[in-house]
Amino acid sequence: MTSxxxxxxxxxxxxxxxxxxxxxxxxxxxxxxxxxxxxxxxMNQENWxxxxxxxxxxxxxxxxxxxxxxSQQRPYSLVVFTNEIPADKxxxxxxxxxxxxxxxxxxxxxxxxxVERLSQNTPKQEGGRFxxxxxxxxxxxxxLRLCDHLTNCLSEGQQPDLETLxxxxxxxxxxxxxxxxxxxxxxxxxxxxxxxxxxxxxxEMLAVYLFRWFTIELxxxxxxxxxxxxxxxxxxxxxxxxxxxxxxxxxxxxxxxKHSTLLHNWMDVRETALxxxxxxDSASDETRNAFMKNLQRAIQHAEEWLVEDEExxxxxxxxxxxxxxxxxxxxxxxxxxxxxxxxxxxxxxxNEFSLExxxxxxxxxxxPHGDLVDELADGLYAPVGAQLEPGMTISxxxxxxxxxxxxxxxxxFDQPESQKYFWYYSEDKLEPxxxxxxxxxxxxxxxxxxxxREVTELSEALKGVSGxxxxxxxxxxxxxxxxxIRRVQTTANHQYAEIRDNLIGSELRPLDLxxxxxxxxxxxxxxxxxxxxxxxxxxxxxxxxxxxxxxDPEAWAFPLIPGKEGK
Amino acid sequence: xxxxxxxxxLNEVLFFxxxxxxxxxxxxxxxxxxxxxSVWIAGNGLDPADATHQALDTLCKPSFKxxxxxxxxxxxxxLSADGGNALSAIQAAPSIADWTSISSAQEFELENVDxxxxxxxxxxxxxxxxxxxxxxxxEDNTFLCRLEADRQWTSAWNGxxxxxxxxxxxxxIAPSSDESLTEGWNNQRSLGPEQRTKVLESGAGLGGNWPKxxxxxxxxxxxxxxxxxxxxxxxxxVDTD
Numbered sequence: 001m002t003s004x005x006x007x008x009x010x011x012x013x014x015x016x017x018x019x020x021x022x023x024x025x026x027x028x029x030x031x032x033x034x035x036x037x038x039x040x041x042x043m044n045q046e047n048w049x050x051x052x053x054x055x056x057x058x059x060x061x062x063x064x065x066x067x068x069x070x071s072q073q074r075p076y077s078l079v080v081f082t083n084e085i086p087a088d089k090x091x092x093x094x095x096x097x098x099x100x101x102x103x104x105x106x107x108x109x110x111x112x113x114x115v116e117r118l119s120q121n122t123p124k125q126e127g128g129r130f131x132x133x134x135x136x137x138x139x140x141x142x143x144l145r146l147c148d149h150l151t152n153c154l155s156e157g158q159q160p161d162l163e164t165l166x167x168x169x170x171x172x173x174x175x176x177x178x179x180x181x182x183x184x185x186x187x188x189x190x191x192x193x194x195x196x197x198x199x200x201x202x203x204e205m206l207a208v209y210l211f212r213w214f215t216i217e218l219x220x221x222x223x224x225x226x227x228x229x230x231x232x233x234x235x236x237x238x239x240x241x242x243x244x245x246x247x248x249x250x251x252x253x254x255x256x257x258k259h260s261t262l263l264h265n266w267m268d269v270r271e272t273a274l275x276x277x278x279x280x281d282s283a284s285d286e287t288r289n290a291f292m293k294n295l296q297r298a299i300q301h302a303e304e305w306l307v308e309d310e311e312x313x314x315x316x317x318x319x320x321x322x323x324x325x326x327x328x329x330x331x332x333x334x335x336x337x338x339x340x341x342x343x344x345x346x347x348x349x350x351n352e353f354s355l356e357x358x359x360x361x362x363x364x365x366x367x368p369h370g371d372l373v374d375e376l377a378d379g380l381y382a383p384v385g386a387q388l389e390p391g392m393t394i395s396x397x398x399x400x401x402x403x404x405x406x407x408x409x410x411x412x413f414d415q416p417e418s419q420k421y422f423w424y425y426s427e428d429k430l431e432p433x434x435x436x437x438x439x440x441x442x443x444x445x446x447x448x449x450x451x452x453r454e455v456t457e458l459s460e461a462l463k464g465v466s467g468x469x470x471x472x473x474x475x476x477x478x479x480x481x482x483x484x485i486r487r488v489q490t491t492a493n494h495q496y497a498e499i500r501d502n503l504i505g506s507e508l509r510p511l512d513l514x515x516x517x518x519x520x521x522x523x524x525x526x527x528x529x530x531x532x533x534x535x536x537x538x539x540x541x542x543x544x545x546x547x548x549x550x551x552d553p554e555a556w557a558f559p560l561i562p563g564k565e566g567k
Numbered sequence: 568x569x570x571x572x573x574x575x576x577l578n579e580v581l582f583f584x585x586x587x588x589x590x591x592x593x594x595x596x597x598x599x600x601x602x603x604x605s606v607w608i609a610g611n612g613l614d615p616a617d618a619t620h621q622a623l624d625t626l627c628k629p630s631f632k633x634x635x636x637x638x639x640x641x642x643x644x645x646l647s648a649d650g651g652n653a654l655s656a657i658q659a660a661p662s663i664a665d666w667t668s669i670s671s672a673q674e675f676e677l678e679n680v681d682x683x684x685x686x687x688x689x690x691x692x693x694x695x696x697x698x699x700x701x702x703x704x705x706e707d708n709t710f711l712c713r714l715e716a717d718r719q720w721t722s723a724w725n726g727x728x729x730x731x732x733x734x735x736x737x738x739x740i741a742p743s744s745d746e747s748l749t750e751g752w753n754n755q756r757s758l759g760p761e762q763r764t765k766v767l768e769s770g771a772g773l774g775g776n777w778p779k780x781x782x783x784x785x786x787x788x789x790x791x792x793x794x795x796x797x798x799x800x801x802x803x804x805v806d807t808d
Contacts, residue, residue, distance in 0.1 A: 095796065132576070132768055181576025189577065190767040388693075390665035428791035435795065442789030448595045472665035475596075476637065479658065482596025 005279075012275040012343070017407075019267060022501040026512025027315075027355040028519035029363040032370060032554060033269055035205045036522030038377040040542055042196070044553035046072045050213075050545035053077065053109060059225040060084070061218055064119060067210045068109055069545075071196040076135070076203070077106040078210035079118050082218070090141050092175040092247035094431035099125070101172060101215075105136035105207035107186065125176075126429055130185040135197075136207040137185055138177040140215075143168045143245065150219045150234070155227030159235055165242075166304065166561045169525060169537045171215040173245025177204045192381075200262065200381045201521065212244045212539050237562035240547065243540030246523065249533045250432045253503075253513040254423055257449045260490055260497035262382040266520050267496035269380055270362075273373035277365050278343040280372075283336045290368035292330055297558035298364060299323045301524075304561055309528045315356050322349075322357035367557060380520075386490040388482070394474060395467030397485065400492040401459055407500045408452035409459060417506040419453065422446035434510060434532065450504045454484040524559065573777055574770030577763075580609045583784045584619070590786030591626040593657055600661040604688035608731070609771035610763035616776035618731035622682035623783050625655045635659055647678035653735055656682040660689030663740060667695050675740040683738045684731040687712040690740075691720055699746070702738045704728065711752070713743055719759040723752035 018024070030037065042048075054066035062084055068077040080103035089098050102122045106114065114133065121128030125139055146160075146168040153160045179201070181187040197203050216239050224231040234242075256263050283291075302320045307313055329335055329348060338344055342365055349361045366373055401409070411418055422443045426433050437443050448454070458481050465474060471489075475482045491497045502508065509531045518526065523536040541559025543551065575583070585602030589595060601622075605615040625631060630652050638645040644666070648654040654677055663675060663686060680686060683702045690698060691714050701711045708726030710733060715721065722730050748755055773780075789795070 129574075131574075132770055181578030184574055184576055184579070184770060187576045187578050187767055189763075388665070391669040424789045425787060426791045426795065427785070427788040428796060430788065433789075433795055435789070440795055441792070445787055445789050470669065472662065472669055475665070476635075476662040479597050479661075480594040482594065482661065483599065484596070486596065 008279045009272060009275045012278045013271045014274070016404075016495045016498070017500065019271060020496060020498060020500040022499065022509065022512040024355050024359065025499070025516035026509065027359045028516045029360050030519050030522045030524055030557075031270060031273070031363045031366045032557065033273055033366065033373060033377045033380070034520055034522030035199060035201050035380070036209075036539055036542065037554070037557070038199060038380070038522075039202065039205050039209065040548065040556075041374070041553045043069075043548050044543075046196075047549060048072075050210075052217075054115065055217075055221075057082065057218065057221055059222070061222040064115060065214055066106075066110060066115065067214055069206060069210060073194060073196050075109050076197070076206055077109050078207060078214060079104045079106050079110055079115060079122070080211060080214055081119060081123050083123060087144075090144075092141060092173070092249075094176060094249065094251070095428050096175065097125075097127075099123075099139040099175065100142045101211075102139045103136075103207065103211055103214075104130070104134045104138070104185075105203050105210070107133045107135050107191070126183060128183065130183050132184075132186040132190055134185040135191065135203040136177060136179050137183060138174055138204075138207055138211070140172040140174045140211065140244070142172055143170060147171055147219055151222045151226065154220060154223030154234060155231050157227065157230045157232050159232070159238065162238075162561065162563065165238060167306075168245075169241070169540055170243045170245035171219055172211070173247055173535065174208060174211070174538075175247050176251075177208060177246075179204050198381060199377070200266070205521070208244050208538055209542070212242070212542075213545055215244070216242055216544070235562070236547075239544060240541060240556075241559065241562050243537040243542070243559075246518075246536050246538055247533060248514050248518055248536060250423075250434060250510055250514075252517045253510050254432055254447050254449055256499065256513055256517060257451065257503065259382065259385070260487065261385055261494050263499075264494035264497040265379055265382050268494075269376045270520075271496070273366050273369075273376050274346075274362055276372045277369050278340065278346055280342055280369075281339060283341045287368040288330070288336050291364060292327075294364055294367045294557060295323065295327055295330065297560060298360060299327065300560050300564065301558040302360075304564075305525055307527045312526070312528050315354065318354050319356045319360060322353045323360065325352070326357075326361060367554070370554065386486050388471070388486040389489050390470065390472035390475075392471045392489060393467060394462055394465050394469045394471070397471060397488065398459075398462055398467070400488050401455060401462075404491050404495075404498065405452075405455045405459075405488065408455040408502075411452055411456065411502050411505070413453050413456055418502060419450070419504050420506040421504045421508055423449045423504075437504075448483060450502075451484070451487065451498065452502045453504065455488065457481075458484050458488070572775065573773050575609070575773055577606050577609055577766065577771060580615055580771055581606050583780060584615060586787040587623055587780045587783035588626070588657060590783040591623050593626060597658060597661060600664075600689055600693065601657050601685075603692040604660065604685055607688050607692040608684075610766050611758045612762050612766055612772075613731055614772060614774050614776070616773045616780045618684055618688070619682060620776040620779045621734060622656050622685050623780070625653055625681045626657060628652075631655065643674045643676050645676045645678065651679070653679050653681035656680050656685035656689070660686045661693070664690045664693035664695050667698060667740070668693070671697060671742050674742075675738075677738040677740070679735060680738045681735055683710070683733050683736060684712075686738055686740070687714070687720075687722075687730070690714060691718075697743050698740060699743050700738060700740050702733065702736050704733050704736045708733070711746070711748065713748060715743075717759070719757070721748050721755065721757040723748040723755045725753045 049070040051068050057063040062082050065080050068075050082101045085098040150160050349358050422435050424442050525537040527535040541556035581602045584605035585598045588598035588601040608615040608618050632649045636647050687700050696714050696716050698714045703709045708728050710724045710730045712722045
């Protein structure tokens with residue numbers, strides 16, 4: 001891209017004031033740049049190969065298995081253990097201590113000794129210890145309803161009821177997927193220069209992908225053992241429709257605050273992609289038709305997106321109507337014949353649609369433009385974290401605060417509702433929790449998530465300090481401001497690094513943070529259960545091993561109930 | 568050297584050591600630098616608990632005061648703690664790293680530093696290079712650590728005490744000289760990024776002082792109550808779908 005083209009794209013990018021609000025982040029959707037989409041694309045383009053190296057599972061579905069993905073460079077293996085657990089112990093909380101399935105992603109192909117070692121540790125999860133050969137540690141619980149239904153049907157030679165299948169959409173849901181050196185496993189730095197897994201959460205996404213494959217084969221195995229010759233395998237389109245669920249809790253929220261440069265990179269990739277599309281002078285018939293096809297799928301997908309939460313149900317209802325309005329807009333030839341038609345589309349939805357509608361349109365706009373945007377996905381990681389600039393003067397620092405933190409300075413932190421909550425680690429397996437200040441104990445141990453408040457305190461402390469004083473000299477006298485000064489300086493160079501909302505105020509909905517991060521992962525069917533957690537589906541509709549090499553790796557963007565495509 | 572009791576990943580070192588410093592009262596930004604210094608120590612194949620636990624102890628002492636005294640009246644900047652107490656390396660080292668990154672034409676004298684090696688580790692972790700850090704302990708053992716380019720560093724010492732075990736002494740910091748680190752020294756150790764690569768494959772070994780670090784870390788955790796267990800996080804306690 002030429003420097004003029006870069007300047008045009010830069011000028012079209014949405015501002016941090018607009019996109020770094022919790023309300024908009026909480027309406028994000030997966031795009032073709034999401035981690036799962038990027039991984040599937042890579043597997044297809046690089047002809048990854050898959051094999052089952054071990055399937056030592058008894059008739060009831062308990063035992064061990066090893067499934068291996070061979071990238072161009074090296075193999076990675078899922079090592080999974082399943083066991084029977086009491087029904088009343090099946091919990092998705094961090095504090096659970098038994099699970100239906102526990103697994104690792106192993107760096108290479110494990111030996112028998114590795115599998116034996118892991119059999120003693122992986123089922124214990126946080127209670128076990130792992131080695132740098134383990135890249136990921138995770139666990140999952142069954143959807144009892146769907147697992148039982150499928151095994152019963154298949155063992156009797158029948159396919160499952162489609163409505164039941166669609167009502168859940170997964171056989172297992174993960175409840176934690178750990179990477180980055182947790183519990184002795186591999187540091188990310190060990191593999192961060194490997195092109196096949198360099199992206200953020202690449203190994204975690206690979207682990208979940210392989211686990212999805214295992215869950216389908218598991219129920220087919222149980223059904224076959226139960227039904228013998230009568231048993232049948234799941235129809236291919238039903239297999240593909242099954243994803244992996246996830247119960248996503250609070251842990252993701254402090255992550256987004258802590259890893260500010262990473263957050264910036266994720267957002268910058270998406271916004272750059274959108275801007276590249278918006279500056280296109282025209283839309284070819286091919287891209288227009290591809291857009292329309294995906295729009296129709298998105299409309300159907302929204303019809304099938306059913307949740308219990310009333311607020312989310314209301315948002316989805318509005319979204320459905322808006323997508324139909326967008327379809328009508330697209331039918332007008334003149335809309336696509338004007339200059340910069342995609343920008344015209346964006347401005348139309350920005351003026352007329354809800355945030356959900358706007359962000360769904362953003363995702364749709366990227367879909368037919370892989371040639372323009374896919375390369376950006378290589379930037380979805382951050383090699384360097386926040387850096388302090390000790391030589392900066394206080395005068396410059398004040399300028400940075402004014403330029404980027406007016407949203408924080410406008411909050412009155414003397415009001416109790418502005419500091420209603422605090423984030424902390426519980427002694428209970430280090431579970432991240434949200435407490436209510438002056439009600440729950442522990443606020444003196446709160447995590448450093450209250451960025452707005454800290455900037456306000458810094459701004460106050462800088463009053464009266466000579467503008468020529470260096471940051472180094474100031475923080476020698478006032479070391480309590482080292483953290484926030486480093487953050488302010490980092491944000492100045494990374495415009496999307498800061499969530500521009502009060503993360504401890506009464507208006508906080510942690511769900512908004514969770515949904516944003518999950519959309520970057522590539523999740524769909526957000527199903528909020530409270531303000532603190534949500535269910536989602538991962539890889540629903542994605543090609544399974546054996547399917548990846550054939551067909552379009554992007555065709556699963558809006559997974560639909562089998563047999564209802566085009567209805 | 569103590570036998571490793573536990574292998575941690577470098578990310579675990581960062582997590583536990585940062586919050587151990589918070590647990591003994593360090594402000595979060597300072598604790599983060601301590602965490603990075605601990606990772607640097609571990610990444611060089613050394614035991615970070617062994618090297619730093621006493622620096623954490625300093626912050627726990629009733630006599631400890633947060634503020635350090637600074638004297639810039641001469642050519643050399645001097646830092647000391649109040650009332651003859653040990654100067655906390657956890658508190659002082661980040662500022663030394665800050666000042667050295669601004670100008671390479673200065674020298675520092677730190678009085679009665681509790682953990683001299685932590686000064687080295689913090690400066691290295693914060694990407695300082697071209698500096699000599701030297702000290703002599705009460706038994707006249709002498710030490711010199713040189714931070715070089717490309718994340719290489721060399722240490723030289725006389726006597727049986729390792730640099731990372733040396734305690735409570737004055738420390739001098741100056742731009743690297745031409746002084747040889749091989750002649751006139753009984754012991755040398757030269758390490759660089761290749762060591763970290765090995766640690767990434769094997770894990771960082773921690774010995775007998777790890778329980779103390781863990782105990783300090785646990786001070787950051789909020790006790791769980793029935794109410795916080797039920798309402799402080801999402802997801803049901805029992806689930807079937």
